[in-house]
Amino acid sequence: MKKLALVMLLIFIAGMMPLFPTASASGGEVHVAYFYAADCRTCVEAEPLIKSIEENFSFVKIERYDVNEYYSLYDDICEKYHADHAIPTVFIGNKWYHFEVEEGNINETVNEFKKTIQEYEDIGGVESPVKDGSKIVFPREVCILQFYNFSNENESLEASKFKEAFEENITYVKIDELNTSLDINMDNFENICELTNENVSLPAVFVGNTSFHMDGKNISRAVEEGKKFELTGVQCPEWKGICIVFFYNPLCHECTEAKDKLEGMNSRYPINVQEYSTLSPEGSDMLFKYYDAFNISK
Known part of the structure; x- marks a missing residue:
């Protein structure tokens, strides 16, 4: 069998960018995701507070999610925000607030929520934490x-x-x-x-x-x-990256030498090496896919 030592380098280069606050596609509106339950007594008691915010802040758009119908979404968003699993709760940008009507600090919580609404309005609004009813796009780091x-x-x-x-x-x-x-x-x-x-x-x-x-x-x-960026988050730059796909025959001496050289490159470059043995069905199948993709004669 012909010895095989084939290395393919796929170099993905993404342009460097300055670190700017994450952009918001809100159109100047402040979007809020409100999680509640129709059969929740505390939620019923909190409803007048939610409605008063809608009435007093014309730029606020509150999207309602009943956890009886959207529990999986609710569970996911609580996990992402490290929020308490308790309703009623609102999520706005990088912030969240739980309204507990029976506790004495409800007015303090509402005032903090209103302050956050105003802060987001001052910077041009914020999109909903939930996109298309299922994708969670906040919090942003x-x-x-x-x-x-x-x-x-x-x-x-x-x-x-x-x-x-x-x-x-x-x-x-x-x-x-x-x-x-x-x-x-x-x-x-x-x-x-x-x-x-x-x-x-x-x-x-x-x-x-x-x-x-x-x-x-x-x-x-x-x-x-x-x-200063806790409201918006800051997007990390996209670095230049090198991905090396290494196909080899483990019985091949040249392949072993090539593998050693690749390991030596790790001391100078942050490379990601994906290895495939051509003796395995997976490796052989993947190799022929690359042959076809790069128009390499077999």
Whole structure:
């Protein structure tokens, strides 16, 4: 049998972008998802509050979901928001509020809800947390980028302090840690500095379009910057990515050498290697699919 060592590289390159707040397609309206039950006494008692908000805020659009009919959706949205499984509850952008009429803090909860409505109206509105009646599109995380050398003990310690502070103070946060010992991440760092017009020394953290050198005195400033985006979230940039599909014969010496070289590339590039043995039915079938897709003669 002819020895086979075939490597296909599929390189997906997505343009770098600055870190902007997540866009909202609301048309200036503030959309609210309201979960209740027709047979829930507390929900019946809360209904006048919901109606008064609709009457007093003309730009508010409340979408009602009876949990008896939409329980799976309700369960999913509570899980995503880390919300209590209790009704009646409203979800608005990155916030949620449970109305417990019998508790003494109901007025405080309603006032907080109204304040959030006004905050979203001030920034141009917010779309519904539920799209097309089934897809949950909120909450949206605040993306934080940390650039540091993973093998440097001091830099790693500072990065962990920043990470802990972000996670403790920002409700929905995603921290993307990038190892600057990799050439591709140094390129990403330089590109994002250029795109955001920031000039910062490593180790560094980016919050939105603002950067901070990672040392202890900047932790509180970085956290405060992150909290500015709690209503909208911040979308992470799309990085250049390399996916390598490796087809090999495990009995082939050349294949073993190629595999070793691929493993060596991991020290320089954050690559994703998918391996298929051509001796397996799955690997053989996948190989011929790639032959057809790339017009390679068999």
